Amino acid sequence: MSLTSLDPRVTRLNLPEGEQPPVEAKPVLDQFETYETFHQKKEGTAYTYVGPVHAPNEEVAFLFSKEQYSRRAACTGMWVARTSHIMVTPYVGDGENVYDAIRTEEPTERSEQPEAYEIFHLKKRGKAHTHAGRVEATSYQEALQEAKKAFGDKGPIVNVWVVKSKHVFRNNEEDKDMWLTIPDKKYRDAVAYKVMDKITKYKEENKTTAVQ
Amino acid sequence: MYGGGNVFEATKFDTLQNEDPVKMAEFEARIERGEKIEPNDWMPELYRKQLIRMIEQHAHSEIIGSLPEGTWITRAPGFRRKLAQMAKVQDEVGHAQLLYSAAETLGKSREQMLTDLINGKSKYSNVFNYPAFTWADSNIISWLIDAGAIVNQLANAKGSYGPYCRALDRICAEEAFHLKYGHDAVVHMATGSAKQREMIQAALNRWWTPIMHFFGPPDKMSTHTEILMKWKVKMASNDDMRQQFLDMYVPKIWELGLTLPDPNLKKNAETGKWDYTEPDWEEFKRVINGDGPCNAERLAVRRTAEERGAWVRRALLNPKSKYVKPLA
Ligand SMILES: [Fe+2]
Ligand SMILES: [Fe+2]
Numbered sequence: 001m002s003l004t005s006l007d008p009r010v011t012r013l014n015l016p017e018g019e020q021p022p023v024e025a026k027p028v029l030d031q032f033e034t035y036e037t038f039h040q041k042k043e044g045t046a047y048t049y050v051g052p053v054h055a056p057n058e059e060v061a062f063l064f065s066k067e068q069y070s071r072r073a074a075c076t077g078m079w080v081a082r083t084s085h086i087m088v089t090p091y092v093g094d095g096e097n098v099y100d101a102i103r104t105e106e107p108t109e110r111s112e113q114p115e116a117y118e119i120f121h122l123k124k125r126g127k128a129h130t131h132a133g134r135v136e137a138t139s140y141q142e143a144l145q146e147a148k149k150a151f152g153d154k155g156p157i158v159n160v161w162v163v164k165s166k167h168v169f170r171n172n173e174e175d176k177d178m179w180l181t182i183p184d185k186k187y188r189d190a191v192a193y194k195v196m197d198k199i200t201k202y203k204e205e206n207k208t209t210a211v212q
Numbered sequence: 213m214y215g216g217g218n219v220f221e222a223t224k225f226d227t228l229q230n231e232d233p234v235k236m237a238e239f240e241a242r243i244e245r246g247e248k249i250e251p252n253d254w255m256p257e258l259y260r261k262q263l264i265r266m267i268e269q270h271a272h273s274e275i276i277g278s279l280p281e282g283t284w285i286t287r288a289p290g291f292r293r294k295l296a297q298m299a300k301v302q303d304e305v306g307h308a309q310l311l312y313s314a315a316e317t318l319g320k321s322r323e324q325m326l327t328d329l330i331n332g333k334s335k336y337s338n339v340f341n342y343p344a345f346t347w348a349d350s351n352i353i354s355w356l357i358d359a360g361a362i363v364n365q366l367a368n369a370k371g372s373y374g375p376y377c378r379a380l381d382r383i384c385a386e387e388a389f390h391l392k393y394g395h396d397a398v399v400h401m402a403t404g405s406a407k408q409r410e411m412i413q414a415a416l417n418r419w420w421t422p423i424m425h426f427f428g429p430p431d432k433m434s435t436h437t438e439i440l441m442k443w444k445v446k447m448a449s450n451d452d453m454r455q456q457f458l459d460m461y462v463p464k465i466w467e468l469g470l471t472l473p474d475p476n477l478k479k480n481a482e483t484g485k486w487d488y489t490e491p492d493w494e495e496f497k498r499v500i501n502g503d504g505p506c507n508a509e510r511l512a513v514r515r516t517a518e519e520r521g522a523w524v525r526r527a528l529l530n531p532k533s534k535y536v537k538p539l540a
Contacts, residue, residue: 005509006343007283015512022331023515026323030525033533034313036540051378052313052538054322056528068306072386084536094247126248126374129540159250161539187296193392195399199467202403206469 035061036086037069038120038131040077047079049120049129058082058169066178072188075179078171079118085167087140089160094125098159099152107139116165117143119150121157129161228439231256243444248374251317251540262445263373264318265334271311272329272336276510278304280344281353289347296393300354303386310379313538317375321535330515338496339422341504348401348408348415355394356419356461360426362387363457372444375540395464402468416465417473424491427454433493458486 003015032054038047050069055061061080070078092098114136120129132151137143143162171178186192235254242249249255278301285301288294312322328334339357344350365387369380401412428434428450440446448456458477465472476489499507 003509003512006345010283010509010513013513013516015509015516017508019508020512020515023327023518025327026518028321028323029529029533029535030522031322031326032525032529033535034316034538036538049540051310051382051540052316053309054313056525056530056533060528068309071306072303083538084534086539088252088539091250091252093242094245125250126377128378185299187292187393188299188389190388190392193396195392195396198396198399198403202399202469203467 032056034083035065035080036083037061037065038079038081038129039069039073039075041074043076047077047131052083053080062169062171070179076176077179080169081163081167085163087144087162089144089162091122091125091159094158095156097152097155097157099148099157102144102148104145105141107141110139110142112138114138117147118163118165118168119143119147120161120163121151121154122159122161123156125158129159134165228256228258240442243372243442248377249372250374251537256443258439259443259445260318262440263376264315264320266445267311267315267318267376268320268325268328269335269337271308271315271325272334273340274304274308274311276329276336276340276514277353277357278308279510279513280340280342280506281350284344284347284350287347288350293397297350297354300390300393303390307379307383307386310382311376314373314375314379316537317540319537321537326518330511330518332502332511335500336510337426338500338504339419339426340510341499341507342419342422343506345418346411346415348411349418351394351397351401351412352415352419353394354390355398356423357426358387358390358394359461360423360457362391363453363460364427367447367453370444371447375538378540399468402470413470416470420473421491421495424454424488425493425496427451427457429493429496430490455485458488462486 001017003011003013003017005011033056034052034054035058036052037050039050040047050065053061053064053068055064058080061082062078065078065080069075089098089102092101115138117135117137117140119132119135121132122129132147132154135143135146135150137146140162144160147160147162232254236256239249239253239255239259242253249259281297281304282301285294285297288297312325315325316322325334329336339353344353362384365380365384369377369384371377398412401408431437431449431451434450437446437449441449459479462472462477462479474489476487478487479485480487498504
């Protein structure tokens with residue numbers, strides 16, 4: 001006997017009925033590695049962290065991020081970086097500045113020429129990391145010190161992320177039109193549903209019939 | 213969507229005894245001050261375990277919950293409704309993605325969560341073990357199950373765990389569309405032809421018990437929630453959320469001239485709370501433990517999707533990948 005469903009397409013799958021033997025645990029990386037996504041809400045504003053995606057490579061990560069994080073909200077640009085490429089400082093409490101707490105560590109790896117690093121700040125726990133700016137350095141540790149000099153005194157900063165600019169995957173400037181949403185997708189907005197009109201009309205009509 | 217409530221068994225409380233008292237005091241003080249906990253912070257084992265369980269169940273509820281509505285996409289009356297139903301289902305699957313990642317920051321991999329779902333080791337909202345017989349059932353889900361989910365999600369968005377709050381903020385923003393879409397669909401049926409009214413009333417009758425089950429067993433039947441409330445893991449009791457839901461939605465149902473299949477349902481003028489007949493909690497237990505009308509189908513469909521997609525994932529996997537849990 002196979003499983004019968006109200007949905008004929010499910011019935012046609014010929015799925016076995018009754019309790020099934022357990023599946024084996026999914027292998028490690030069956031769901032791929034993770035990437036962190038930052039978006040720009042409006043032209044000229046700082047990129048902000050929106051969340052992770054799982055993907056086999058950065059191009060696919062970018063596509064998934066576009067679906068996940070720009071499908072329903074305004075977006076003018078997106079950056080994607082592999083999670084393992086991001087260096088994370090310790091977290092301090094709200095109102096504190098993590099740059100005051102970081103001790104200078106010897107870099108484990110150093111590049112011969114300075115290269116660009118992107119710096120992200122978390123201003124308050126529970127909020128999202130925001131792009132503070134870019135610095136030039138020969139290591140993550142040096143980038144952090146440069147970041148402290150450049151933007152470390154701007155109010156409370158509870159956590160910092162540092163990532164090499166070359167590890168940030170972004171869309172080309174000439175592909176900007178990918179962020180334009182088609183105007184006839186209004187059916188995805190709450191405001192497209194004028195339900196009160198129908199209810200009022202219904203109530204009025206029923207009042208009249210009741211009185212008659 | 214998510215069947216909030218206390219559907220999980222309470223974790224053993226002796227684990228609390230082994231926690232470092234100084235770190236525990238710092239942790240509790242941080243929550244007391246209204247600060248969020250972030251993934252790398254020290255946290256008691258019990259906090260971690262309960263959050264994983266709760267967020268994971270929420271994630272499972274989103275992908276399993278998209279199945280009953282998903283089957284109605286092709287049969288939705290008219291092109292516009294197909295598009296809207298499709299957009300809603302896509303949102304729900306996106307919610308699962310966000311929530312799995314939030315749970316993952318606590319140390320349980322997405323692979324393990326999906327395995328546990330298919331093997332019935334971890335639960336999802338009980339309501340999705342019931343079938344959507346007609347288009348009207350799908351409308352009731354879109355409106356009232358999402359409404360219940362929103363009550364729960366808005367409460368949880370004020371919880372103490374940063375990644376869960378961030379995910380819920382995004383989710384709640386999208387739910388506004390679901391709620392209006394669902395309400396509009398129900399109103400359309402309720403103010404339509406006699407046949408349409410009959411269909412929506414029948415669906416409402418079918419869904420009333422699952423909806424009452426949605427927030428979980430009554431507080432007097434649930435155990436050990438005080439510490440979870442203190443740690444802002446659980447933000448409102450099952451009964452409080454149920455009351456809030458009744459307060460907001462029963463009047464909206466009644467104003468359409470629809471009835472609810474509970475003769476005792478009324479707002480008590482003295483207590484200011486809703487009186488109602490307790491739904492059958494034995495049925496709830498039976499269904500959540502596997503013996504509902506659709507449990508087997510839901511898991512079989514999920515399992516098939518995983519199995520059939522396995523070769524694609526294998527083909528795409530970069531052998532040099534290394535797993536790191538998401539940052540936030
Ligand atoms: Fe929803
Ligand atoms: Fe949802």
